[in-house]
Amino acid sequence: MRDILPVLGRWYAAGLPFGLATVVEVSRSAPRDPGAAMAVGPDEEVVGSVSGGCVEGAVFELAQDVVASGEARLETFGYSDEDAFGVGLTCGGEITLLVRPVTPELDPSFGTVVDCVAAGEPVTLATVTDGPAPRGAALAVRPDRVSGTLGADGLDAAVTADARGELALGATGLRHYGPRGQRREDSVSVFLQSFAPPPRMLVFGAIDYAAAVARIGDFLGYRVTVCDARPVFATPRRFPEGVEVVAEWPHRYLRDTDTDERTVVCVLTHDPKFDVPLLQEALRRPAAYIGAMGSRRTHADRAKRLAEAGLTERELSRLRSPVGLDLGARTPEEVAVSVAAEIVALRWGGSGAPLTATEGAVHPPRPGESGPRGVAGGPSAPGRDHR
Numbered sequence: 001m002r003d004i005l006p007v008l009g010r011w012y013a014a015g016l017p018f019g020l021a022t023v024v025e026v027s028r029s030a031p032r033d034p035g036a037a038m039a040v041g042p043d044e045e046v047v048g049s050v051s052g053g054c055v056e057g058a059v060f061e062l063a064q065d066v067v068a069s070g071e072a073r074l075e076t077f078g079y080s081d082e083d084a085f086g087v088g089l090t091c092g093g094e095i096t097l098l099v100r101p102v103t104p105e106l107d108p109s110f111g112t113v114v115d116c117v118a119a120g121e122p123v124t125l126a127t128v129t130d131g132p133a134p135r136g137a138a139l140a141v142r143p144d145r146v147s148g149t150l151g152a153d154g155l156d157a158a159v160t161a162d163a164r165g166e167l168a169l170g171a172t173g174l175r176h177y178g179p180r181g182q183r184r185e186d187s188v189s190v191f192l193q194s195f196a197p198p199p200r201m202l203v204f205g206a207i208d209y210a211a212a213v214a215r216i217g218d219f220l221g222y223r224v225t226v227c228d229a230r231p232v233f234a235t236p237r238r239f240p241e242g243v244e245v246v247a248e249w250p251h252r253y254l255r256d257t258d259t260d261e262r263t264v265v266c267v268l269t270h271d272p273k274f275d276v277p278l279l280q281e282a283l284r285r286p287a288a289y290i291g292a293m294g295s296r297r298t299h300a301d302r303a304k305r306l307a308e309a310g311l312t313e314r315e316l317s318r319l320r321s322p323v324g325l326d327l328g329a330r331t332p333e334e335v336a337v338s339v340a341a342e343i344v345a346l347r348w349g350g351s352g353a354p355l356t357a358t359e360g361a362v363h364p365p366r367p368g369e370s371g372p373r374g375v376a377g378g379p380s381a382p383g384r385d386h387r
Helices: 002-013 056-069 110-118 153-169 208-219 250-255 272-282 296-308 332-348
Strands: 018-027 037-040 046-048 073-078 094-102 123-130 138-141 146-148 172-177 188-195 200-204 223-228 244-247 264-267 289-292
Touching: 002 018, 002 037, 002 046, 002 110, 018 056, 018 172, 018 188, 037 056, 056 073, 056 094, 094 123, 110 123, 110 138, 110 188, 123 153, 138 153, 153 172, 153 188, 200 208, 200 250, 208 223, 208 264, 208 332, 223 250, 250 272, 264 272, 272 289, 272 296, 289 332
Parallel strands: 200 223, 200 264, 223 244, 264 289
Antiparallel strands: 018 037, 018 094, 037 046, 073 094, 123 138, 123 188, 138 146, 172 188
16 A cells, blocks of 8 residues: 555545555465555546456445445455456455545544655554454554554554554554454454555665666665765766665665665675675675675675685575576666566565466465465565555
């Protein structure tokens, strides 16, 4: 939903009602993950997607119906063998959608979510999907405060506690409670959708390749910073709008910068006097991905220098070098695609092989998941919930 929130925020601020459909549970080879959203607003304007086109027509009508009735609905779509041209998922998967009307009167908490996401502040949106509680009732949970209600104080308290835990993990999925928040019961289903601040991509070396990598990093939802010690190259006009550009020695900048398990580090400096001290710092701190550009000869020399500097084999094994997947890339834009492909494959456990050469589900369970996707606590897409 993150991608369409700016539009939804404008409708909400203007008091214009809209129907919001959110994927709350999926199974098998479903096309979109929990949290994917589509909305139908004034003048039948549509934003977002919940299935990549399979059921959007039906969801359009559902969204209009809930706005007219003021009542939320829970609908499931799967593949229909009886009618190949009927409404359903051609991929063979199944998705469950919560479709609800949103206005400031019906959901006072939605504006909080819009404001928090715009400000880069963490927030979890908890919404009742099923059971003896008002379907569509919503609660916005921040680390220090809560807005809205799910209809019962006990349920609010239990969901708030869980939402704060999920927010720390950036997780999205269903939780189950009793009507008053009892944890040993499962009659009430609540969808928790966490919006954590975007993960960071740190690109070192302000060269043409860096501009392309920064552009694709921004497209993937990262907060991108480009750093180079040479002020003549580290200028904002050479990079996409919204990318932070810093003129500083790379290892000094990284030393004073927080990273976490979602951070991506791309070292494109291609110069030992920059690379070695920078990678000494990077390989000893949290990061999801650390890649360095260069030939195999450059990599061998770099690895030797890093070992002589005291890095262990385990630390060196974290380095993805030469950076990127083997796509035969030549241009800066092609290399950026290669780097992005490796980042995505590493994040979700992909093989990097052509799908025509693999078997099984196109969208298998993510690492650490089993069974239907949509259970809170599983990994989520960095910063985007991700959809």
